[in-house]
């Protein structure tokens with residue numbers, strides 16, 4: 001990646017609330033970050049911390065009972081929050097596309113693979129004839145390692161790996177600038193997963209894609225991501241260069257998360273670290289820092305006030321009272 | 334067609350046999366348990382016991398019950414139902430030849446109306462969930478479901494042939510045109526087209542409107558509700574969200590992607606509803622003096638015409654069975670996940 005980073009997306013103060021029966025649930029809470037052109041930004045965090053919600057919110061795909069309750073998404077200089085339905089349709093697929101968590105349920109069961117691809121092309125480029133769209137689909141799908149005969153198959157006739165490749169193909173077919181890959185490889189076995197992640201990297205280089213990669217697999221993301229964003233309970237805990245974050249985690253949550261990653265070279269006597277406590281119920285998040293009840297380094301202020309996401313060194317942001325000045329009244333209390 | 338698909342069809346056909354058998358057995362015995370018999374119902378109590386016995390003998394009603402039963406099963410098997418037991422004792426086959434086409438001509442448009450209107454308005458309600466049009470359609474579906482057929486029919490007759498006389502009150506076609514009309518197949522609409530008898534065709538279609546709309550509306554409710562519920566579920570599925578994420582227009586997602594998936598379970602429902610449609614046809618035909626199987630059935634039940642009733646029910650049962658087999662075969666063709 002070049003040193004001069006060009007920003008593709010600026011997310012500012014983004015919040016998503018689900019209006020559940022038990023009251024409002026703040027799944028994404030005042031999240032701000034940038035996505036640079038051509039990078040792979042990894043997003044990690046425990047299950048339920050709002051990764052998928054954040055990814056969907058980027059394309060304004062939050063459906064009732066959820067809503068984007070605040071914030072701006074500036075995509076290539078335009079505020080996506082101001083788009084009307086028509087602009088949104090054009091934006092989705094063409095500028096930003098999403099590869100979903102579950103390839104088993106994300107394809108229309110009564111539509112053939114080629115119908116999916118052709119439809120995606122023709123919805124955005126109505127002037128493209130079917131044959132041309134089909135040719136494009138065929139080239140792409142072969143590049144992804146699926147024989148073109150498979151294009152006539154229905155989703156249920158494909159293996160999980162192939163289906164996921166089709167999903168990836170659908171994400172790539174319109175040459176979107178940003179691909180949001182939500183656990184795109186999690187449902188696959190380790191070998192296929194590693195191979196596909198490697199392909200992601202190649203595709204990025206070939207098509208100059210920008211990829212937001214949401215994943216549980218911290219070990220794999222470490223190898224392909226340029227930067228990493230750690231989320232906790234709907235908030236950004238830490239953002240930074242992947243090697244920096246992994247070598248010197250700043251946020252106590254990042255530290256705990258990294259220590260709980262199983263390591264093959266793990267010493268026999270050394271036990272895998274298990275972080276204490278549970279992530280909070282997002283309908284009633286704790287006051288102050290949402291992580292403080294589980295934090296070994298919690299201070300009195302952590303229970304009272306929420307820290308700011310602070311840039312502690314160029315490109316490195318941490319959301320923790322350990323790295324910022326405490327306000328006067330509280331510090332003296 | 335693969336061998337396993339052929340096996341599936343054969344099994345499916347064989348499975349309808351017990352259904353038909355149970356139904357016609359039931360009717361056979363229930364008719365005989367009911368008070369009254371074909372002789373008394375026609376000639377009244379004045380006829381002497383001797384005369385009655387003579388007629389009984391002629392009709393074969395003096396034979397042991399099990400012989401009559403197997404005799405009837407043989408009739409069903411050969412589709413050669415013998416003669417009616419009352420009112421001229423016409424061959425039932427001739428009667429069916431005239432009346433079955435009339436009933437089909439009534440039920441086909443009714444079914445089309447039910448299915449098309451029910452499914453599309455159900456999809457529309459799901460698309461506009463919790464909006465006034467959704468509440469309106471749901472209310473409508475309850476109302477048409479709760480209204481008895483004959484009442485709805487009567488209402489239409491009052492509205493559209495008495496108050497605002499734009500449609501004929503009842504019957505299948507204007508009696509004045511009967512002399513110019515020469516049926517070939519007894520499917521009158523078809524016959525009118527074949528013989529290029531346009532005035533007759535006009536009259537036939539005019540007569541068809543009220544009864545078929547009445548019958549169709551009554552069954553629309555369940556279709557509407559079933560489609561709506563299924564659609565709402567389908568619209569929450571991942572592949573719809575995934576389609577939305579690709580920028581596919583909402584209308585296309587609802588009326589193409591979701592509806593095609595929803596239609597598959599609904600199709601099975603069409604098969605099940607067909608029996609109800611025939612039941613509705615009986616009432617509709619009575620209300621609109623439609624010369625079909627239903628009206629025949631009602632009059633023959635009153636006359637305790639064992640043979641006629643049994644035969645009509647057997648034909649109904651065969652129809653319902655055939656439709657359900659057809660639906661299953663269609664299902665296999667429509668749902669790509671079902672492969673034999």
Ligand SMILES: Nc1ncnc2c1ncn2[C@@H]1O[C@H](COP(=O)(O)OP(=O)(O)OP(=O)(O)O)[C@@H](O)[C@H]1O
Nearest residue numbers: 018020025027046047048049050051052053054282
């Ligand atoms: N449609 C919804 N209605 C109500 N609550 C929801 C909905 N979708 C998500 N949530 C809630 O929002 C929070 C964040 O969910 P989300 O799916 O974004 O998490 P995630 O980080 O993607 O989890 P995972 O790693 O398991 O995929 C969770 O508490 C979840 O229960």
Ligand SMILES: [Mg+2]
Nearest residue numbers: 051052053101
């Ligand atoms: Mg998720």
